[in-house]
Amino acid sequence: MVRMTRMVTSTRRRRPRIAVSALLMGAALAALTACGEQRHGTTTAATGSTSPEASQTPGPGASPYVEPGVVDGAPHNGENNAYRRPGDMSPASEEAAQAEAARIGPVLKRLHKAKKWDPESVRAALTGELGYKIEKYGSKGKVLSGNLIVSEMRSRYENDEYVTPEGTMIGLRVRDDACVTAFVQPTNYEAKANGPFMETGCMEPPVGH
Numbered sequence: 313m314v315r316m317t318r319m320v321t322s323t324r325r326r327r328p329r330i331a332v333s334a335l336l337m338g339a340a341l342a343a344l345t346a347c348g349e350q351r352h353g354t355t356t357a358a359t360g361s362t363s364p365e366a367s368q369t370p371g372p373g374a375s376p377y378v379e380p381g382v383v384d385g386a387p388h389n390g391e392n393n394a395y396r397r398p399g400d401m402s403p404a405s406e407e408a409a410q411a412e413a414a415r416i417g418p419v420l421k422r423l424h425k426a427k428k429w430d431p432e433s434v435r436a437a438l439t440g441e442l443g444y445k446i447e448k449y450g451s452k453g454k455v456l457s458g459n460l461i462v463s464e465m466r467s468r469y470e471n472d473e474y475v476t477p478e479g480t481m482i483g484l485r486v487r488d489d490a491c492v493t494a495f496v497q498p499t500n501y502e503a504k505a506n507g508p509f510m511e512t513g514c515m516e517p518p519v520g521h
Contacts, residue, residue: 396517398491399507405490409505412484413492415442420494420501429496434480435462444484460486464519465497483514 401409419437423429428437438444438460445458461483467476467483481496484493486505494503509517 343352356418396451396473396509396519397488401490401505402508405487406505409486409490409492412486413494413503413505416482416484416492416494416503419495420503424501429479429498429501431462431464431480434496437508438462438482447485455485461513461515463515465495481515483512483516485514 323398335481382504416438419441420434423434423437428434439446444460446460446462447458448456450456461481463481465477465479465481467474469475477497479495482492482494482496482503483496484492485508489507492503493506493516495501495515496517508514511517
């Protein structure tokens with residue numbers, strides 16, 4: 313009888329240990345599951361994937377209006393720089409402007425190589441060699457004749473004063489919807505075909521307004 317009592321007592325003592333082990337295993341499995349869920353969320357954020365709701369919610373201090381295609385997110389950047397966008401050209405006008413740019417390019421290359429990028433030298437080369445006529449205006453600003461504008465570079469503010477860089481700006485009106493915008497300066501030169509600008513016609517508009 314004594315032996316039977318000891319066996320029963322031993323069995324009763326083992327049951328709580330089994331229950332405790334089961335509870336510990338369950339807790340461990342729950343922790344592993346939670347850990348797996350957390351890692352999945354971290355991977356999604358690292359790859360840049362977000363929900364549509366999250367992508368539409370501006371962060372703290374974010375601008376309420378961001379235009380498509382604006383890299384730095386500046387509000388109304390496209391509207392503020394609309395004056396710097398050239399107008400559209402018809403296919404025929406673009407072809408005509410490209411042909412004139414191809415004529416001007418070699419002349420600018422030669423002037424640049426000779427270090428003659430002042431307006432007087434450039435004006436003489438474009439009118440004398442290529443036959444362009446300088447634009448002349450009436451009293452109300454209407455163009456009377458000619459299609460070429462040659463001017464010095466635009467001045468810029470440096471060291472508390474306005475400085476005019478060396479070089480020349482060029483604008484050639486090929487058609488009403490087509491221009492050649494060009495320049496030559498100590499560092500480089502360029503002649504390109506484009507539509508007219510909103511405010512400055514065939515002359516490259518300044519940066520900033």
